[in-house]
Amino acid sequence: MISRSGHLGDLAGLGASFAGLGLGGLAVGSFPMPARRRFREHRHRWHQLAWAAEGVVTVETPGRTWVLPPVRALWIPAGVPHTTSAHDSAMMRSPYLWPETCPVGWNEPTVINVPPLLRELIVHLATSKLPNDARARAEAVVYDLLEPVEITTIEVPMPTDGRARRVAEALLADPRDGRTLDAWGREVGASSRTLARLFDAETGLSFGRWRTQARMRASLELLAEGVPVATVARRVGYETPSAFVAVFRRAFGVSPRMYFSDS
Structure with a gap:
């Protein structure tokens, strides 16, 4: 039988503290994450519900990325490699x-709604x-x-060629x-056609x-932090909020406000 507590205890080196460790089937880890903190790719023997009580976290698994404000959490099945970061x-x-x-028993990463009752229960269970x-x-x-x-x-897959x-x-x-692309080509030493x-x-x-x-991925982090839509539009390269909202709707199927709604 694999020890329940041993693997999670190893996370203390990341600055984590745990409540409920070894007492039952659920433990709550508390991780303070300063700006730009990133936990490199890792996996757990436990299922994890990645949730930010404060701020916003980004979770990446091979080929997928989620930006999670406090009204959302991500179910990460045991054994799934992932990275976690905070902007x-x-x-x-x-x-x-x-x-x-x-x-x-969900076998795939699954986004979970975090209503007020679940939020308070997690905080309650974080009490040692x-x-x-x-x-x-x-x-x-x-x-x-x-x-769910x-x-x-x-998804924003990265090219491998050094110029691109x-x-x-x-x-x-x-x-x-x-x-x-013509301007970028002059910057990196490649033709626009090559890029x-x-x-x-x-x-x-x-x-x-x-x-x-x-x-769009950059806009999610800003919106999740509460930055106004008009400001987000400018910061990600759109001349008007309406142009940004139109592209956002095409990408996600809902408005920016609805994307982060807790309903």
């Missing part, structure tokens, strides 16, 4: 659920002095509240940059589509 400072309070006793019987009762309610919500993710990758990294750092071919072959997206995807 600005955040506080993660992540429930870890032991697979052998967990009644939930909670009596065992009270902890067991609260854990049972948590399982009942795990409600349909969220479209935006320089362009991609520059646009991720400043999505407002509206230079054409267009590299983006298409190595990311599966045209350069224009790739840049739109990068802008």
Whole structure:
């Protein structure tokens, strides 16, 4: 039998503290995450519910990315490799659920709605002095509240060729940059035709589509932090809020406000 506590105890080196460790099938880890903090790719023997009680976290698995404000959490099945990062400072309070006793069996990463009751229960379970019987009762309610919500993710695959990758990294750092492929070609020493071919072959997206995807992912982090739509539009390269909202709707199927609604 694999020790329940051993693997999670190793996370203490990341600055984590745990409540409920070894007492039952659920433990809550608290991770203070300063701005730009990133946990490199790793995996757990436990299922994880990645949730930010404060701030916004971004979780990446191979080929997929989720931006999670406090009204959303991500179910990460045991064994799935992932990275977690914070654009600005955040506080993660992540429930870890032991697979052998967990009644939930989703095999794929799944976005979960976090209504006020679930939020308060997680914070409640993060208290290390909670009596065992009270902890067991609260854990049972948590399982009942795990409600999937349909969220479209935006993928921004990176090219591997050094010239195209320089362009991609520059646009991720400043999505407002509206230079054409001709201008980028002069910057990195390649023709516009070569760059267009590299983006298409190595990311599966045209350069224009790739840049739109990068802008949409950047906008999610800003919107999740509460930045006004008009400001987000300017910061990701759109001249007007209406132009930004139209592209956002095409990408996600809902308005920016509805994307982060807790209903």
